[in-house]
């Protein structure tokens with residue numbers, strides 16, 4: 001299972017200069033890692049920004065690599081035809097982690 005994880009408003013929420021950890025998502029990332037998922041962290045703020053935040057959050061060991069978010073894809077398969085599912089961070093708050101893991105496994 002290959003999973004790309006966003007930073008802003010996914011792992012952390014910013015209020016002005018204050019940053020608040022989104023602990024439900026962070027705990028879920030840890031669960032995914034323990035379940036054997038291959039995790040990458042990406043951000044429109046860039047790879048370095050993503051890495052800095054992951055290190056600050058104590059999640060650096062969960063991620064294989066850090067990437068900027070793409071603005072263009074050069075690919076023969078349209079994104080809507082990818083085998084891709086999207087989880088919203090709110091689902092990490094409202095759904096038990098094991099249930100989310102099962103849902104991801106079922107659709108593979």
Ligand SMILES: [Mg+2]
Pocket residue numbers: 006007008009010
């Ligand atoms: Mg975001």
